Amino acid sequence: MTANLTTILSSKTKQVEIYRSRPTVMIGERINPTGRKKVLAALQAGDFDIVRQDAISQVAAGAVVLDVNAGVPGADEPALLKKLMQMVMEVTDVPLCIDTADPEALAAALSVYEGKPLVNSVNGEERALSAVLPLVKEYGAAVIALCMDDDGIPETPEKRLAVAGKIIERAGKLGIPPEDVVVDPLALTMGAESNAGRIALETTALVVKEFGVNVTMGASNISFGLPDRKYINSTFIAMAIHAGLTCPITNPMVSEVMLAVLAADLAMGRDEYAMNWIKAYRARNKK
Amino acid sequence: MTANLTTILSSKTKQVEIYRSRPTVMIGERINPTGRKKVLAALQAGDFDIVRQDAISQVAAGAVVLDVNAGVPGADEPALLKKLMQMVMEVTDVPLCIDTADPEALAAALSVYEGKPLVNSVNGEERALSAVLPLVKEYGAAVIALCMDDDGIPETPEKRLAVAGKIIERAGKLGIPPEDVVVDPLALTMGAESNAGRIALETTALVVKEFGVNVTMGASNISFGLPDRKYINSTFIAMAIHAGLTCPITNPMVSEVMLAVLAADLAMGRDEYAMNWIKAYRARNKK
Numbered sequence: 215m216t217a218n219l220t221t222i223l224s225s226k227t228k229q230v231e232i233y234r235s236r237p238t239v240m241i242g243e244r245i246n247p248t249g250r251k252k253v254l255a256a257l258q259a260g261d262f263d264i265v266r267q268d269a270i271s272q273v274a275a276g277a278v279v280l281d282v283n284a285g286v287p288g289a290d291e292p293a294l295l296k297k298l299m300q301m302v303m304e305v306t307d308v309p310l311c312i313d314t315a316d317p318e319a320l321a322a323a324l325s326v327y328e329g330k331p332l333v334n335s336v337n338g339e340e341r342a343l344s345a346v347l348p349l350v351k352e353y354g355a356a357v358i359a360l361c362m363d364d365d366g367i368p369e370t371p372e373k374r375l376a377v378a379g380k381i382i383e384r385a386g387k388l389g390i391p392p393e394d395v396v397v398d399p400l401a402l403t404m405g406a407e408s409n410a411g412r413i414a415l416e417t418t419a420l421v422v423k424e425f426g427v428n429v430t431m432g433a434s435n436i437s438f439g440l441p442d443r444k445y446i447n448s449t450f451i452a453m454a455i456h457a458g459l460t461c462p463i464t465n466p467m468v469s470e471v472m473l474a475v476l477a478a479d480l481a482m483g484r485d486e487y488a489m490n491w492i493k494a495y496r497a498r499n500k501k
Numbered sequence: 502m503t504a505n506l507t508t509i510l511s512s513k514t515k516q517v518e519i520y521r522s523r524p525t526v527m528i529g530e531r532i533n534p535t536g537r538k539k540v541l542a543a544l545q546a547g548d549f550d551i552v553r554q555d556a557i558s559q560v561a562a563g564a565v566v567l568d569v570n571a572g573v574p575g576a577d578e579p580a581l582l583k584k585l586m587q588m589v590m591e592v593t594d595v596p597l598c599i600d601t602a603d604p605e606a607l608a609a610a611l612s613v614y615e616g617k618p619l620v621n622s623v624n625g626e627e628r629a630l631s632a633v634l635p636l637v638k639e640y641g642a643a644v645i646a647l648c649m650d651d652d653g654i655p656e657t658p659e660k661r662l663a664v665a666g667k668i669i670e671r672a673g674k675l676g677i678p679p680e681d682v683v684v685d686p687l688a689l690t691m692g693a694e695s696n697a698g699r700i701a702l703e704t705t706a707l708v709v710k711e712f713g714v715n716v717t718m719g720a721s722n723i724s725f726g727l728p729d730r731k732y733i734n735s736t737f738i739a740m741a742i743h744a745g746l747t748c749p750i751t752n753p754m755v756s757e758v759m760l761a762v763l764a765a766d767l768a769m770g771r772d773e774y775a776m777n778w779i780k781a782y783r784a785r786n787k788k
Contacts, residue, residue: 446778483696
């Protein structure tokens, strides 16, 4: 078992530490037009109120980092991403997770960000490694490493572990330390492949054992196409926390998911005297 | 990693296999007067309707084994336990878990049971080992081994593992195979000790790795004294399933817990094509 590493993210005024014996760090997923028609339409119309609201309400619900994605088809992504980040930074003070597949947009976003952001993401493809990692190094950011490469998404936990290892090694060669690489084992859809959850959980455990790095996961896809998704997502996220997940990217507005994360931290012995659990209970019952 | 063992229980007409790659086996906890004033009063008054109802409704909710406890202060426990078991066997056909601390009541219950029951429980105390294990062997039963002994409940997972090992060894000397020993790592109350959940989860993982045996747990105590207990219990049971729990003793009538068990099986890849999940969803929405 490798020692657990600490990833530090920051905004201009706030620092967030991600570490396996501390409470889980929720990364809010909602500032993302993908699959959200209302957000997409608003952004296309130049209306940013919904982005400000999503930022404020996610932080109020418990997110301590916010993911910002500006993937609007046909838009000038570098300009839009910078704009969205500025909006979010105006109304909240949490560190951001810069979510883009476009290296040009990433460079633009990094150039305006004050603090140490999380870059979402790099994968093991040669093209991605050589485009993204130098930017991560230049701006002193941390980066999410997706367990996939030029051969696609490996089917076995062992092969996903190998991809994670390759990215950590390549990052290291550029001077990015392993604590600044946060691995995403990839939680695919169980509706399509019954073993998708098991593979993500096993990959998580292997990655933690081998590298001690922090682990993130988009933990909502897992239930796509199945009924009663919120129960699947909340159960899965708790199991993933047990396996070693430390900073899920999810929707903190879904109370079942938030409760599962708080209860999981309690069960892992990361909530002394159950103070966070009781505080959240009181907040829920004051409304 | 040791191979996973299969525990087989049976009633007169039904067989239940407990095995780590199969769906979780729910043992219904409700036929137990401890802490249930209504049940206690009914039994004291000689009214067994509530027992019959609890048996039927737990099986309908998904329990595949039923725990039967006759711990009524001042009662003739051997006679009452036999009577309760007969009641339950009249209205259901699932295997039973005979729950008593009294070796005389255990002998009486075993003598009337048809099939292979689960004995709840033995612990590592000399007195318990020498009173319970010979009965388990004589009647060809399986037995729950509590991780505690003459020195009390160990505080560390490693010491609880050692107690489990001692019981498995003693059982082996009498000819009881390890697959007929189901270990209970003891989930104590987190309200009293913040690390109680973590210790139970770590003990579970150690026991599975070392012995490959099945693991049970009374998974409701964990939240005693805390608010919103059902969310804690459902989250904890899912994490415990990930750690290696295969046959929790719990209340299948709490829908949050039942959903968490079904979702956990799905996440562990034990529910092909999500058929059990979808079937249960349809059953819930037919009502």
